[in-house]
Amino acid sequence: MSTVHDVRPGPAAATWGEARLLAGTAAGRVDLAHHRATHGRPARLDAASTTAALARVALLGRGGAAFPVATKLGAVATGPRTHVLVNGSEGEPASLKDRTLMQLAPHLVLDGALAVAAALDTRQVTVVVQDAAAHHALRAAVAERDDAHDVRLQLRPHGFVAGEVRAVVRAASGGPALPPGRRTLPTVDGVDGRPTFASNAETFAQVALVLCLGPDRFASVGAADEPGTTLVTLVGDVHRPGVVEVPTGLPLAALVGGGPGPVLVGGYHGTWLAGPGSLTLSRPAMRAAGVPLNAGVLARLPHATCALGEVAAVARWLAAESAGQCGPCVFGLPGLAATLDGLLAGQPVLAHARQRAGLLPGRGACAHPDGAARFVATALDALGDEVERHRTHGHCGRPVRGVLPLPLPLPRPTTRPEAAR
Template sequence: MTATAEPTHGPLPAGIMPATAWGTARLLAGTTSGRVDLARHRALHGVPRRADAHHLAAALEAVGLLGRGGAAFPVATKLRAMPVGRRGHVLVNGSEGEPASHKDRTLMYLAPHLVLDGALTVAHALETERVTVVIEDPSAFSSMAAAVRERTDARRVRLVPHDHGYVGGEVRAVSRALSGGPAVPPGRRVLPTEHGIGGQPTFASNVETFAHVALVLALGPEEYGTVGASGEPGTTLLTLLGDVPHRGVVEVPTGLPLSALVGPEPGPLLVGGYHGTWIDRPGELTLDRPALRAAGVPLNAGVLARLPGGTCALGEVATVAGWLASESAGQCGPCFFGLPALTDTLHRLASGRATTEEVRRRAGLLPGRGACAHPDGAARFVATALPVLEDEIATHRTHGHCGRPLLGALPAGIRRAAA
């Protein structure tokens, strides 16, 4: 399959990537002319349908909708865990703090009304008017604010700038910040559906998930399921980076071979972003979250990045590891001490002064010991790179370098100001 829709026309603000739909656009419908305003949105998607919690959960379960953030949790299960009533909250988490991921901010900028439709649909089902959208990117914030002003049913929607970094964007950290506390994850693993904003039950998910909720009701489960993989029907957004045929944000049907997206050639391929997994080639893997998780390569936030052959791949990994260490909340040992030590060992490996086993041992000390999943994800990012980069590491060990420059194919260290 090849791209059948043109990238978004016109200049885009910083932080917003060109967006293309492969096949029939759903999330990106109408965006080839730029931002979709309310009139255009209604012409494309109609007036949003409403359902109570029981019927909405049934519709989401019928299509097997999975969250489009890191956990890929069944959305219907999360909805059924929420009590119905005024004390509940709905939280749209748009704090996309990873520099490699652009899909949520691009969706908020181009199709803000689809996101609002989904959030208001969930709020109606839960019989609450408490809807909060947290947004890091300033252009996405401006677009969402304009969308709220354009419609009468969103007057109670609260938009909150959120620029608390990568770990501060974790949903429990966001809930704490909105409750007046620090933007760091709590030490105990309590779900937002039990204890969220202000200690109240909170239905929280990322931006793309809410847009899919709107699509399920607008299309109906049967029509929604006419595209995509049988185990995960529909479409999904991805951010494609590096040496790939089409860089930017893409909407594609699930079930596509990864090789159609990144090319079939061997070479270091990162699946899932900076808490993701390195593989040496796409092979027979397909874009299907349950299948990828079963293969040990979860899609996480939907980033696919192939390193170009002209860059120092080990240097790219070490640079991102350093960025991950700098994003630590600093509240537990694995992050405060472990991540900087891991980064230092990686740099010594790149200069031929450390061994792969030393790096592997450092990474193995981190998982399962932190207050959140950040050390686990960082350790996975580093540990899975080692076998993929085995030949390059051998060259570094012999010569202290590989002879290639560091091109910065994996962005790191860019922090955008909140709106």
């Protein structure tokens, strides 16, 4: 395993190889003068030229969908009514990358947002965050600049589902922080009903890097199918937990260790694996393998914790985070969590758990039931031996150590285990 170096104080962050997103952050938040000395100024291009530059490096969104950024930008109408929305919500407890980036390198995020706004011929920029430290860093950064007077910062503490981009669009428009039932894209009907280019904080920072470095230099590191670097959050039994900037194309095993053992890719809407195998850290390669990187969370459970108990605790939290707008969330997720509690107690409900997880995808008002079902269903496959130990003995002999982070206090079971029979 190559050495992870350049550990920073404050938010846990490190780099593997060349620092780009985290360049210059050794002393903490980078002020404007230090930022300009490190990165210079991004090129200000029109929409067509910006789209072409992003297409040349095949830049993918760094949120959950990994959508081609050039395609999204090309779909947004230009003009003063158009809006630019930075989604810095990051509502998942296991993911720290966006809030760490906004705390340490807020000017890089703002550079990307303002460059996109200039390309779209608009001054309407909104940044939504729920982390108070990130909001403080961004507010200080805005005050240092002479080109950010129109940037609107919104601090909105909220839950997991409210960080979904369409929920953020509704909240930024003065509505409830809930995903709408209809699947209208923000590029057509976004903030205040206007065409909106919306993406997460790291995506805007990556746009800034493309425009600062130029496409050729940007693509000089990383995988051929996804050049550059990316931020990931490492959790659990790994060499160094926390946020790390890495070049794309690294073997997954280099980050989480080789050999068998439960590995979670993509966070609490992600995929459990029995081990890292030969996967490489590239969004196209991982998508082709059926293991999307999503929010960039990579977790490895140590042997000392009850893996099934860790999964059940997250399932209870996911059920509690429902927006309460549709049957799959109101009834399906609590039922699924209760069935996992039954498995923990040794009840013969594995088939029932698989059936419940299989009924959820594609039926909800948003993607929350789909992601939660994937998290549980793949865990049941990856943790087969542990599920069998619980079935045979009623326990695995290990405590639940809370390796997978959740807001405190831990959620209580949705119902008593015997109700899952």
